[in-house]
Amino acid sequence: MTETQPETNENNSQKRRKAIIMLTAFFLVIGFIWLLYWLVWGRFHEYTDDAYVGGNIVAVMAQVPGTVIEITTDDTQLVTQGQPIVKLDPTDTTIALQRAEATLAETVREVRQYFENAERAQATLILRSADLMKAQLDLKRRVGLVGERAISREEMQHYTTAAQGAEAEYKAALHTLRAAVALVENSHIYTHPLVERAKANLKSAYLNKQRTVIVAPVTGYVAKRSVQVGQEISMKTTLLAIVPLNEIWVDANYKESQLSRIRINQPVNLYADANSDVTYHGKVLGLSPGTGVTFSLLPPQNATGNWIKIVQRLPVRIGFDPEEIKKNPLLIGLSMHVTINTYHLDGKRLATTSKTKTLYATPVYQHQLAEVDTLIAVILKANAADQFFPAAQLTGQA
Numbered sequence: 001m002t003e004t005q006p007e008t009n010e011n012n013s014q015k016r017r018k019a020i021i022m023l024t025a026f027f028l029v030i031g032f033i034w035l036l037y038w039l040v041w042g043r044f045h046e047y048t049d050d051a052y053v054g055g056n057i058v059a060v061m062a063q064v065p066g067t068v069i070e071i072t073t074d075d076t077q078l079v080t081q082g083q084p085i086v087k088l089d090p091t092d093t094t095i096a097l098q099r100a101e102a103t104l105a106e107t108v109r110e111v112r113q114y115f116e117n118a119e120r121a122q123a124t125l126i127l128r129s130a131d132l133m134k135a136q137l138d139l140k141r142r143v144g145l146v147g148e149r150a151i152s153r154e155e156m157q158h159y160t161t162a163a164q165g166a167e168a169e170y171k172a173a174l175h176t177l178r179a180a181v182a183l184v185e186n187s188h189i190y191t192h193p194l195v196e197r198a199k200a201n202l203k204s205a206y207l208n209k210q211r212t213v214i215v216a217p218v219t220g221y222v223a224k225r226s227v228q229v230g231q232e233i234s235m236k237t238t239l240l241a242i243v244p245l246n247e248i249w250v251d252a253n254y255k256e257s258q259l260s261r262i263r264i265n266q267p268v269n270l271y272a273d274a275n276s277d278v279t280y281h282g283k284v285l286g287l288s289p290g291t292g293v294t295f296s297l298l299p300p301q302n303a304t305g306n307w308i309k310i311v312q313r314l315p316v317r318i319g320f321d322p323e324e325i326k327k328n329p330l331l332i333g334l335s336m337h338v339t340i341n342t343y344h345l346d347g348k349r350l351a352t353t354s355k356t357k358t359l360y361a362t363p364v365y366q367h368q369l370a371e372v373d374t375l376i377a378v379i380l381k382a383n384a385a386d387q388f389f390p391a392a393q394l395t396g397q398a
Contacts, residue, residue, distance in 0.1 A: 044343040046262060050313065051252035051336040053272075056360065058218050058242045061235065062088065063211040068231045075225050079216040079242060082364045086214040086227060086239055093209040100198070100205035101379060107198040108383040111189055118180035121173065128166070128173040135159070135166035189384050199376055206372045217362040220244035245329050247360070248320065249285065252338040253292060253313040262287065262340055263347035268318050271337040278328050281321050284340060286351055288315040316340075 066088030073085045139159045184192065220242040227239040250270060254262065262284060270280040291312040293299055318338060320330075 044261075044341060045339050046254060046258045046342055047337070047339045048252050048254050048258070049335070049337045050254075051250050051270075051318075051338040053248055053330050053332050053334045053336060054251050055248035055332045056218075056244055057223070057332070058220065058244065060085070060214065060217065060239050060242060062086075062214060062233050062237055062239060063235060064088070064093065064208045065232075065234045066090075066092070066212055068227055068229050068233060071225075071227060071229060073216075073222050073225075073240075075222050075240075077222050079220065079222060081216055081219045081362065083216045084213050085216050085222075088212040088214070088233075090209060090212045093205070093212055097202075097205040097209050100202040101375070104195070104198040104202050104376070104379050105383045107194050108189070108380055111184070111192045111195055112384060114180070114183045114192075115189060118177070118184050121177040121180040125170070125173040125177045128170040132163075132166040132170040135163040139163040190380055195380075202376060202379075203369060203372050206375070207368055210368045214239065215364050216242060217364055218242055218244045219246075243332060245331070246322065246325060248325065248330060248332065250282070250318040250320070250336050250338060251315045252318055252336070252340075254316055256291070256312050256314060259287070259314060259349075261342035261345060262316060263342070263345055263349060264351065265347045266344065267341045269339045269341075270318070270320075272330055273335045273337075274330070275328055278324075280324050280328070280330075282318050284347075285317040285319045287349060288317070289350075290314075 068086060069089050070087040071085070072083075072087075073079050079085055139162075142156060142159055187193065189195070223241045223243055225240040227233065227237075233239065264284050264286055266284045268282045268284060270282060272278065272280070291314050293312065318340075
């Protein structure tokens with residue numbers, strides 16, 4: 001019994017020694033693998049799961065007030081650019097358009113009278129000029145006859161008075177012509193200021209009628225529809241939102257200690273919790289000029305006695321590969337796992353040049369006045385004379 005006890009203790013000691021050696025070797029292998037991983041891959045990649053999908057949320061508002069009579073879409077539905085989505089009662093705008101058309105026609109006729117008045121004033125001036133010339137010639141022929149007693153002084157006074165009256169009538173006619181010309185000077189009957197103002201009012205009324213049909217400014221999915229049929233809306237009322245899912249990005253919030261090697265245009269691998277079997281690829285678009293708390297509603301005040309340092313996070317904007325997004329779309333707000341490959345440090349941390357290229361635009365409002373010019377041309381032709389005299393000719397003859 002006494003001889004087997006030392007042997008047992010020695011066996012246990014050898015087992016413990018062997019276990020310690022094996023455990024030490026295991027940790028050394030793990031450490032070597034981790035060191036190899038860090039040297040080859042880990043030190044060139046920055047990872048975060050504090051990242052979320054962002055995108056444009058287009059708020060659709062009415063451009064004119066009115067009562068909603070029709071809604072053609074709802075939440076989660078796809079709408080295409082230019083598609084009518086909400087219609088307002090067009091009664092008031094139709095009446096306003098008819099009133100504007102009548103006002104334009106009336107204004108054209110009024111301006112037409114201005115040109116006619118200028119022409120009549122010119123003819124009157126020519127007539128008064130002839131009367132003045134005749135009176136002056138009659139007076140001139142009789143001036144020498146007074147001394148020879150061929151005519152009486154009373155008759156001579158009548159000719160003098162007639163010449164003075166003819167001169168006064170000529171001056172009055174000249175002022176009348178100038179006043180008439182001032183109303184049409186340097187203008188055309190189609191481009192007279194009064195006509196231009198009436199045309200502008202007609203375009204405004206026409207545009208307001210077109211805007212009773214609210215169209216989708218972009219292609220995307222409807223969200224947050226709050227408009228209801230029968231609702232009286234104003235120009236500042238948000239009707240719904242449209243989310244174009246082809247215009248999305250990721251805002252990855254990296255710790256400030258991870259930013260030293262992040263550069264613009266570095267490649268990025270992304271994984272979404274919603275599509276865990278899909279690997280997305282993208283690139284760094286830029287770094288935010290400030291941390292998240294800097295732009296918060298109530299930024300922290302660190303100039304206090306109980307200050308505690310908190311590691312800040314900076315949003316890094318990451319763009320997707322458009323083809324991958326088209327094939328496997330993502331929704332705004334989804335969580336993402338982001339890994340930036342920081343091996344190449346050729347890029348800049350911040351943009352050094354400004355871009356003037358248009359990033360987002362919609363053409364749906366460009367052709368709202370496409371047919372109004374035809375309408376105006378019809379009204380002008382129906383209410384203007386076939387021939388008229390430009391004011392420049394009247395001024396030259398005056």
